[in-house]
Amino acid sequence: xxxxxxxxxxxxxxxxxxxxxxxxxxxxxxxxxxxxxxxxxxxxxxxxxxxxxxxxxxxxxxxxxxxxxxxxxxxxxxxxxxxxxxxxxxxxxxxxxxxxxxxxxxxxxxxxxxxxxxxxxxxxxxxxxxxxxxxxxxxxxxxxxxxxxxxxxxxxxxxxxxxxxxxxxxxxxxxxxxxxxxxxxxxxxxxxxxxxxxx
Ligand code: ADP
Numbered sequence: 024x025x026x027x028x029x030x031x032x033x034x035x036x037x038x039x040x041x042x043x044x045x046x047x048x049x050x051x052x053x054x055x056x057x058x059x060x061x062x063x064x065x066x067x068x069x070x071x072x073x074x075x076x077x078x079x080x081x082x083x084x085x086x087x088x089x090x091x092x093x094x095x096x097x098x099x100x101x102x103x104x105x106x107x108x109x110x111x112x113x114x115x116x117x118x119x120x121x122x123x124x125x126x127x128x129x130x131x132x133x134x135x136x137x138x139x140x141x142x143x144x145x146x147x148x149x150x151x152x153x154x155x156x157x158x159x160x161x162x163x164x165x166x167x168x169x170x171x172x173x174x175x176x177x178x179x180x181x182x183x184x185x186x187x188x189x190x191x192x193x194x195x196x197x198x199x200x201x202x203x204x205x206x207x208x209x210x211x212x213x214x215x216x217x218x219x220x221x222x
Contacts, residue, residue, distance in 0.1 A: 027096035034133030039179035040105035063106030089117030096126035
């Protein structure tokens with residue numbers, strides 16, 4: 024069984040966590056990686072229904088996501104977490120927990136400047152938050168603690184989605200968490216050769 028991992032995307036709302044997840048998912052599946060996604064917005068509608076946006080509730084939400092990520096990744100699954108996860112301490116707590124269970128934890132800081140986010144304003148939330156209509160909005164009226172030493176830094180200010188995804192795939196390959204593409208090609212060739220023998 025291959026080593027499981029948790030690929031943890033942290034960053035402000037609209038920075039590109041979900042977009043990158045959607046870009047990576049088919050690429051990883053194509054390579055035969057067992058993969059599961061825990062998306063912050065989705066988790067909040069089921070696993071964490073009823074939780075709000077105080078520090079305490081946010082930390083509870085992240086601990087729950089971390090718990091599920093740990094269960095899956097210790098069984099060889101690759102888990103992608105896409106959640107703002109603004110507090111460093113609880114992210115580091117989840118990292119320790121996942122690693123203690125023999126899986127890898129790969130923190131990806133999905134960075135984007137506030138200017139970019141306000142001009143994108145995908146969900147129309149930044150303008151409201153800046154106008155004071157949304158309390159506890161991360162990056163505007165609530166803190167965001169950027170990772171100090173993430174395994175991967177991607178910037179949706181300066182990179183295309185494809186470039187950021189390629190950085191992540193490279194990291195996973197270099198750290199033996201997924202098979203290198205050339206290895207996969209060799210496997211396919213070997214299968215064909217085997218098939219040829221049978222004919
Ligand atoms: P999050 O999941 O972090 O809240 P989303 O992925 O929902 O963010 O939104 C990011 C938005 O930014 C999308 O509309 C996406 O098309 C856009 N975008 C522009 N450039 C990039 C990039 N390089 N990487 C990721 N997203 C980008």
